[in-house]
Amino acid sequence: MAEPEFGEQTIDDSVPKVRDAADVTVDVETDVLIAGGGGTGLVAALAAADRTDGMVTVLEKSHRLGGNTSLSTGMIPAAGTRFQREAGINETPADMARDILEKNDYEADEAMVEHLCTESTNLIHWLVDDWDITLQFVDDFTYPQHSTYRMHAPDGRNGENLIEELGERIEATDNIELLLHTPVRQLVADGDTVVGAVAGETHEEVIGAQKVILATDGFAGNRRMVERHCGQISDALYFGSDGNTGDGIRWGAALDAELACMDSYQGHATVVQGTGALSTYAVIMNGGFLVNEAGNRFGNEAKGYSALAIDVVEQADSVAYEIFDERIFEKLEGEFDDFDEAVELGSYLSAPDIETLATELGCDPAATADALESYNDAIRDGKPDSVGRSDGRSVLEPPFYGATVTGSLFHTQGGLVVDEHGRVRKSEGGVVENLYAGGGTAVGVSGHGAGGYLSGNGLTTALGLGRLAGVHAASSIDD
Template sequence: MATPELGERTLEDPTPEVVDVADVTIDVETDVLIAGGGGTGLVAALAAADRTDGTITVLEKSHRLGGNTSLSTGMVPAAGTRFQREVGIEEEPADMARDILEKNDHEADEAMVEHLCTESKNLIHWLVDDWDITLNLVDDFKYPKHSAYRMHAPAGRNGENLIEELSERIEATETIELLKHTPVTKLVADGDAVVGAVAGETHEEVIGAEKVILATDGFAGNRQMVERHCGQIAEALYFGSDGNTGDGIRWGAALDAELACMDSYQGHATVVQGTGALSTYAIIMNGGFLVNENGRRFGNEAKGYSALALDVVEQSGSVAYEIFDERIFEKLEGEFDDFDEAVDLGSYRSAPDIEMLAEKLGCDPKTTADALESYNDAIRSDEPDDVGRVDGRTILEPPFYGATVTGSLFHTQGGLVVDEHGRVRKTDGDVVDNLYAGGGSAVGISGHGSGGYLSGNGLTTALGLGRLAGLHAASTLEDGR
């Protein structure tokens, strides 16, 4: 029987994910092996380089680095940073943890949420001070359910810029070797301990390693796994990285690792139909709203872009119409690379009045005008609007702008259970020796489904666990290098 491609494998697939060290010959050795060159893997490599002079090897199966981090805004939430204090924000990690847990109805592991929130300021200060990474506090808007300004953004509020700086630091660090086009295909184990991996695109090599960090992201790009675990969003547009095929999760499961929240995912409600550009949710949180083709509001946009994604998918044609005005357009222009790219691609239409805009977009003009009037009236009277929204609103005035958008699947949030150091836990509560995971390979902090995702949760676990795993893996190398 033919071996299924990585992107088609499921947890139930019989294809071996782990080979015994007695059945292979080690071709080359390294100290810390990192599978995946996205945000998790690059941060893990830099953290490991802080603690060892040994060799750190990063293997990326794609031709480019970044994974889902490069597709995101690159905004990293953190509580208690000096950047917050400089503008008068006094926030404790407990405040950030409270927001996360309230968003997911306390379905996430509370201890892990608190741990990552406590470590969040250390992550930001370490990136900026030790590695000269550009991160600036975003204090001009808040994402839904954030009680304070805590997003720290790279240049252009674009994850590609964050990845570019991380990769430059990687290339300048002599102890780190980085290989692209080199997918890890299996882990190598000696009993219950991981001792390396099999990797290679056209010619496989067996790489021995004292520590292995799984940074291969989630399984949103694996249609079979999505249908099995996140069926409600399976038919939506996929907007994530091609490398999200669930590799690390399957490898860990083959070693009896515990899995959690496999039905959890991050969706996005405003991907522009036709151009495929991401219409930043800052449009919504600065006062924009959505209607369906009948011109009617259908969901509270303030619950967040992930929770709203499914509402959009459930509309006729799986589309909605984003309505905003010139004030918002001018405010965001030049602030978000995503927005500027969407503008350059012709994603937005404009008109001097709402009826003309609706006609251009394809939604009912009269009902859309009624929705706008009702929305503005609710703001003037300081009352919840037709969908119960009270946050992030502003009166919209002509001229108006809009786009036709669809709901999408960005990345999954379920995966391997890890401890406070990022070590993979087994179903019996012990750890898999020498094995770590972060980012989409590890279970997130969003609970179940899509509604528990709070903006920034993805990078909180990707970069947070990446740093913790890299530090611990390097500091516990057998020979102390």
Template structure:
């Protein structure tokens, strides 16, 4: 595993072996590499032909990957769940938000297609596979113009993964194996024929279709250094251990085109003392951040991904999240992550900002002035000193706070795919029998950190997973 975390696409080590050089040990129809959101959804979609055998190989002891570490909220436009609470929007509305966030740098056709398929994804999950999802209509993440997040119980990705795994394990024609990393692709003149997998004893598995759902490369510091901006290299890594870029390198060696490799999702509010995520719902309900001098240093509502860099640029790479009891009580019981963070002492409370900041370790007098100025602007409905208007609400005693730092969650660059999630070469041809989704495929966030709109990761993970599984099933 450590070796994989140091390899890059430019390495000389080959990760594709010729079919002439292997003897097949076993075979399957559809081989899914990775048991995260992409892989689990792809397997369910492929399994809908009961005559096909589907095999999932997950290299970690448990399934989930980054999906387990997320809120599990899946954005979609035009769903039945939205209409039931009076929300009427189109896929074009969702696509516009995504593209405006990344300055129209992402592939517009791919964005539009994934948005058009988003309602089908939600209805398929809920109606065909009985996955628990509900519409979130009590707050919006930065730059979402409408309530479109569809969340599992507890707004926790672990709960979404648990249901997906249960459906997989109860489906007769799906086999799920953990502690089973795919280490190489097997190909015949550029056409994928299977994989080599295993830790202590490798086996060659013949497959008619291979779907890469191994996520991105945020856990591979060599690749982060090669492709991403310098500031994020020193960020706390908050993603799954298995994100070492395996699928990206596999597909690239077969000629798959790479795109947006500098794109990633950061997060601005991971508690530095407990290592717990402080959900950005704290900020979007009115919380603010100050630095050690008690000063605001940017518009927090711009987005938690790019704001991670703003936090990292402060003294010691630390920010101080300030909010109030109204926010604390509103989020308690709604977010499993928030409840868990609170239970381990992430948040401190005090009757005054000065007292709170004295405990946290930042300048309380300056912070109190910053809060007062913020409150004045929020009450007036005007931009504050950093230009913020979104999610601005006056803060009132008692106050709560946490010491936070910027983190790296996952990468958003990878293999270029078509509308069926087939891996494409630079000339427009596709790598026969090979699909990719989630962090293994190039995302829809443009370049850098600033183009990430909340939910983009699960849009490509579950969206491409379903599309890959459907195409693999229908083409066999």
């Protein structure tokens, strides 16, 4: 049998993941080596550069920075920030932690959730004050099951803008070296201690490093790993970064790292079929709803876009129909880059009445009209509607808008277990010396499956663990 391609391996494959230091010759050295140039890697690099004059090297295997962060809204949840206080919101990290834990039924590591929520305050202030990153407080809507406003967003509420600014700061920092088209292939270890990596696209080099941070994201782009660990969503559309091939998780596992929640992932319920654009969930949380081909409601949209993704996938042809009105359209236009892009791509249809819209979309006109009437009546009566939804609703009035959407897989949430500094923990106790992980490479804070994902959990671990790992790695370098 041929060896699996790079990126299509599973944890159990025999393809070498770690090289013995005695069997290689170091070609070049750095102080902190970061594998991955997404949100985790870029934040880790800036945090490390804050703490050392030594060289920090970021290796990104693709032709551009970003990873999953660039595909997100870039909105970072944080509790206790001055931006909240300026908006009259007095929230503590414990409040944010409670929302996260209640969403995942307390399946996540409570201590880590609390730690990252506390770190979220420092993260936001550090990004804005120390690195002049543009973040604006979002106080015009909340995602499902967030008890208050706590999102801090880049321009356009678009992760690409956040990545662009982080990349600019990286380029302007003298002791950070950034290399694109340079995939890390294997780790190099001296016994149980990581001492570098083998990297390169066409010509491999051995890079010696005092500390290595894995920021290679999760495994949602690796079909074999998804089928093995997240079979429920394996047939859905993949809407994540091409780099999510599980590399860092496999390397860590080869060093006896502890793994957790490998069945956890973030799905999304409203990717537009045909155009491939993301219809921001703000459409739903401002009052939109979904029906299936028969024109019937089928899931409580307020449980969140991740949990609802499975409900959409289970409908005929794995599609649903998003229904909203002109008020919502006009409110979101110009506020979300994702929404504007979807509009430009022709994702939305409009019609003067619900029956005409349903006919154009392809769902049953009479049943869709009944669903709309029932939805509006429940709001006017102040009661939960037919699917039990009571949050984020508004009476919808003509003219109406709609889109055909499908459920998708964004990124996985299971991975390497890390400590409070982002150091990779071993399955039998202790840590893998000199090895750190964050973002999708590390286990997230969403518990198991798709239902525990609270909006923003991905960036909580990506940027939070990135900063913690960068600070600790640089601070513990041998002089």
